[in-house]
Amino acid sequence: MKKSKIINTTKMNKIKFFSVVFLALGYTSFAQDVDAAKKAIDGEQYEKAKSILKEAVKNTPDNGKAAFLLGNVYLSQNLQDSAKIFFDKGLKAKEFAAYNYIGLGQIDLDNGNASAAQFNFDQATKDMKKKDLEQYVYIGKAYTNSDNPNFKKAVEVLNRAKAINMNDAQTLLALGDAYYRDKNQNEAYAAYRNAAAADPSLLRAKMQLGVLLKGAKAYTEAKAALDKVLAENPNYGPVHRELAETYFGIALADKSKYKEYTAKALESYEKYMSLTDYSLASRMRHADFLIVAKDYKALEKEALEMKKLDNVNPRILRYLGYSSYENGNIDAAISALTEYTSNSKNKIIGRDYLYLGMAQLKKAIPAVSGDAKPVIDETLYNTAVENFKKAVGLDKPMANELNDIGKVYFDQKLYKYAAGIYEVATSNPNSQNYLYDNFFLGYSLYFEYASKDVKKPEVLEALKKADVAFGNVNVASPTTQDAHIYRARVNGLLSEAAAKDQMAKSYEEFVKVVTAKGPETVEKNKSKFVESYQELARYYAKTDKVKSNDYIAKALALEPTNTDTLNLQKLLK
Template sequence: MKMISKISKIVLALTLVGSSSVFAQSLADAKKAIDAEQFQKAKSMLKNLTVTQANKDENFFYLGWVYILQEYPDSAKAVFQKGIAVNPKSALNYAGLGAAAFVDKDKATATTNFNQAVSLAGKDSKPYLYVGEAYLLNDVDGKVPAADANAAIAVLTKGKTVNPKDAEILVALGDALRTQSKNTEALGNYQAALDIDPKLAHAKVATGVIWKYANNFESSETEFKAALAIDPNYGPAYREWAETDVRWAFADPKMASAKIKEATDQYKKYLSLTDLSIESRMRYADFLLLSGDFKTLQTEAAALAGAANGNLKVYRYLAYAAYENKDYPAALTAMNTWITKADPKRIIPRDYVYLGRIQIESKQDSLGIGSLRKAIELDTTNVAVYSEIGKALYGQGKYMEAANAYNIYTQKSSKATLNDYLSKGLSYYKAFTDQYYSKATPKPIPDTTLLVKADSAFAHIQQKASAPVPIVALYQARANDFKEPDRNTSKGLAKPFYEQYIQLQTAKGVKDTDKAFMAEAYAYLGVYYEYKEKDDAKALENYSKAREFDPTNKTAAAYFSRKGGAVKGK
């Protein structure tokens, strides 16, 4: 489904103009701007505060926190260190240093700084808040690794004990619980936060997000509207509303057109309420990626890549979009730029998935398979990649490796389809035939257990499919035929499957492309009746049908050649 093409006009219709208003210079206003995702505005205010109130360490912390949210951990670290220089016992800035290390995947340093922040916090709950928030920075599509989420829950719970009336702590605790699908507990914390501060728009939006992931879209909208009733200019409410509309469109095709239009409108409002910085446009790119509007994403990413103060991350978007648009040369160039120039700590498993896909489409199959394997090394839970590896290996004729990849996928994924089982069965079957027909010296002994595994995969399909599948019955017949030592000692293992194939294909209708397979099935039955049953009439009947379907069938031709005039005219 083509998603939100109308959104392509949003950024073009909005220009990057500076605000002529004079920013308020209080820390409270700067924090409000951060919460509203007006990061350039907040950064400008905080830079000023670090000069005019240079003795206040919290000014440095919040400036550093903006850099963290904008994914500039090195800049954040430098600012936090300045805050500690102002106040060596600044718990907030130690929390910030921990966050910078955590983003850089230096968990040992992060833990040291988090512990220092907590030890210096005293009765101040804010250091607990930002340590907890830091643990949630690795959010991907609303999920956080369980270990990080649990660490966040633990420290935020301690912060709640320090100050039960800190509404921000309660919201953050709700966010941490939400990432682990502990929605009832999360909702309880959001409501507790609202009981303390009824004008906390963030808590209303967070509640709406819970309903979004539960696909209760009407309730989500109610919460977003409630947030905007509190603050009509609260941009994050429009952003989450837009993303909810996109999810709604995917979930309910009947609502797709209306919800796509709404998503466009909501995101346009969100952008108008931010400062239209590079970071805001990067969020727009995130939205386009979420919605699947890859055409617009490629255009916007290309524009961002040309910006003087651009973020390297834009090459990730450009690579993803170009791949989805089948522009493989552009995708390969962009992904190589991202992989080689970005800090290695910023590379995520999905980058290697896309790199592998791009390389395979660029006829660099071996490199592509290696990249897909790298993705699994980085995220062992992403078992879907095994299916892609299997497909690539199968295309290279590496059937045994392909079979192993498909086997892992079908065992570990609840989303494996019957087509995946077919690919698995075919891979095992062809791995066996490679051995059987090998001309290597010494000739390998064919591993008949591969036939058993192939047959098991085929049987699974026939059991689970709404109706037996003719081609699967054919491959079951072939696999069982290979189990026979020779025709003279045949047990007829393939017979029921070839008969099933004939029945199913006849009922479905025999096309020209099926005739050779029909001849194969009848020729087998001819051999069975000739050698096993010694039934000349049945043998002749089946060989004749094989010849009717395919006059070039070698088994049938050999039979008539052997019999000569005895079956002439039959």
């Protein structure tokens, strides 16, 4: 009996021993998986990271850390629904479940609910031990990486972690990111430098020092910093992307090197792609770069490849729309961008509406050869203009892009359609082309409506807009002589007394401005001087005969045999 009991006890001890061993081995394996996943995430190998973490979640369901990390990967890919599934799953784990409140908190931030986010962050930290700091680091990252970031709050939370351990490399790296995103370059530099010193193997901190230099347009120094990182690990993918963007900065800064360095940039980006598993996320960043580099053939190819990977991801429609337009596939561009902008859940930017408007405009006013007049789709044209308005409404600098578009139709003497585009362009008074756009808006309206019946409301309204446009030029550039004479001509078509007064004032300003430029400029504008003197003589005929006759004399001095001036002289006697 005793012997049996001893044997059973021995068996039980063996079972307990092996259970502890297997448990320890399980935790060791889990820790290795988490480390491998973190390394993959840092290297932007998101598909690899997801594969590792899914296995970890499956094999170790009682540990919530893997679910949290996996959810974060999905958040970085803007896949909020998938992220939430794993955060909710991680909350049910026996250990490290609280980390998943941080992920849910970032989702709240993304959705604009700061109070709900704070509640979740409080849940994540309420049972923290005295020396724990990782939760603060992830909360700081959540504030930095959110669609609705709060960089000041990120710094505040990360400084709590720093107070616990001032040499923790991940804390310092996250602080650098928060300062960098908040445009505090000096603090960002110090944080990245300290992170690299705390952990010399932390390549991202060293890379970010180069990124700061790139942002300051110190491209030579940035390239040197990035080359050092490559020397340590030529297979660290993100640094090839940063190097690509640095090369492109060099190309833009020195036009003589544009072709050479754009080629180097694209080559480096391809290297980045090959090292980051060609995931949808890396392909999208590649596509964003191709837009900046204006390599639309490659962009269309990339967009079609992405479509094979994820046929429902809406951003692919943007890339297809842009590239299809630039490559002449107008219907495909309209289709893709209409679908993309029709969904309010998509993160629509001004350029999306700009490209949609350009595509619609191309279709509305088809190109023709010679002197043939195009058959214009008025409804589609108006829709294009409305999309230009939306583009500028979302992103004021989009107004700069409309200048060249309007000029195309102005040069074709399609003045009505050029005017519609220039009118949108002038809605941003800070546009770099504001003066030019106003001038051509006034020109377009004058040339389109000067010969039409001013009694019609649409004609009267158009001429008044022309007056305002030329007036804007007068204010911004008083010495632009043609703005004065065209403003005078516009007001000469109007019947109100105030318009006639403005007509006279504009003719007088034209004479004054051109006279100040010297005899040679006066001679070049002799016919416009005669016109000005004639109209001023008519204007003053009833109120100041002396002045009226003086202007007739000036007109005859320039052209003694001018029939109109001689007839006016007889009429006013």
